[in-house]
Amino acid sequence: MKSNGKTPFALEVKNITRSLPLGGEPIHILRGISLQVPRGEWLALTGPSGSGKSTLLGIMAGIDTPDSGQVILDGVPITDMRERQLARIRNAQIGIVFQSFNLIPTLTAQENVEAPLYVSVDHRDAAGRARKMLVRVGLADRLRHRPHQLSGGQQQRVAIARALVTQPAVLLADEPTGNLDQQTGAQIMALFARLQQELGVTIIVATHDPQVAGCAGRVLHLVDGRLAPAPPEVRLRQPALEGGAS
Numbered sequence: 001m002k003s004n005g006k007t008p009f010a011l012e013v014k015n016i017t018r019s020l021p022l023g024g025e026p027i028h029i030l031r032g033i034s035l036q037v038p039r040g041e042w043l044a045l046t047g048p049s050g051s052g053k054s055t056l057l058g059i060m061a062g063i064d065t066p067d068s069g070q071v072i073l074d075g076v077p078i079t080d081m082r083e084r085q086l087a088r089i090r091n092a093q094i095g096i097v098f099q100s101f102n103l104i105p106t107l108t109a110q111e112n113v114e115a116p117l118y119v120s121v122d123h124r125d126a127a128g129r130a131r132k133m134l135v136r137v138g139l140a141d142r143l144r145h146r147p148h149q150l151s152g153g154q155q156q157r158v159a160i161a162r163a164l165v166t167q168p169a170v171l172l173a174d175e176p177t178g179n180l181d182q183q184t185g186a187q188i189m190a191l192f193a194r195l196q197q198e199l200g201v202t203i204i205v206a207t208h209d210p211q212v213a214g215c216a217g218r219v220l221h222l223v224d225g226r227l228a229p230a231p232p233e234v235r236l237r238q239p240a241l242e243g244g245a246s
């Protein structure tokens with residue numbers, strides 16, 4: 001993946017705090033989160049429902065703003081950036097995958113993956129780059145299908161291709177297997193493993209599923225708004241590299 005070569009970290013988070021009002025009283029969701037993600041690492045964030053995983057991921061993605069602290073993406077501080085500049089960074093440098101795929105229903109797989117390239121400054125050979133990424137995620141024979149003509153696992157593959165087509169500094173995934181059955185979820189984790197190996201993608205996955213977390217190279221656990229090492233129920237294991245598409 002692209003890099004400015006100034007730092008070994010794809011992403012750094014420095015002392016992030018975030019509170020949200022709940023019935024007038026602020027509740028402290030993140031109480032000083034710091035972490036560093038070296039390029040090419042696969043990190044999992046776990047923690048019970050409501051522990052702030054999605055909030056932290058949203059702040060890393062520049063979608064949400066922390067009360068204090070800084071997010072540094074590939075050596076560039078993004079937290080205090082103006083919206084125009086931040087929008088450009090989000091498009092080019094951050095790939096996001098959600099539980100619910102979030103594909104555009106009226107566009108084909110190919111068109112969904114091309115879309116971020118038309119927003120970015122460099123849209124040379126958008127069609128060719130989108131097709132290559134779809135082939136890479138195992139969808140060579142589904143380019144002209146629309147989301148409703150694809151299985152859940154195939155839709156998530158399209159979303160992953162769309163997230164990676166701009167060659168972002170990080171891939172952020174929020175419960176990427178949450179809408180999939182266990183076997184299809186395992187296939188998506190195997191795809192992540194292959195993309196990490198083949199492209200050197202830096203991956204951060206938020207999940208409450210210990211099996212999914214265990215596929216990562218490192219696991220951090222959110223407890224009371226702070227990060228701690230993973231609890232014992234998360235056992236690190238290498239996901240099997242996949243054979244074909246689901």
Ligand SMILES: Nc1ncnc2c1ncn2[C@@H]1O[C@H](COP(=O)(O)OP(=O)(O)OP(=O)(O)O)[C@@H](O)[C@H]1O
Pocket residue numbers: 020021022029047048049050051052053054055056208
């Ligand atoms: N817009 C909002 N206004 C008020 N409170 C919010 C808002 N968004 C999230 N919260 C609260 O922030 C806390 C953290 O939510 P978050 O979605 O980050 O948790 P999570 O770890 O991703 O949970 P899950 O595993 O269920 O996805 C929760 O207590 C939630 O109720």
Ligand SMILES: [Mg+2]
Pocket residue numbers: 053054055174
């Ligand atoms: Mg969440």
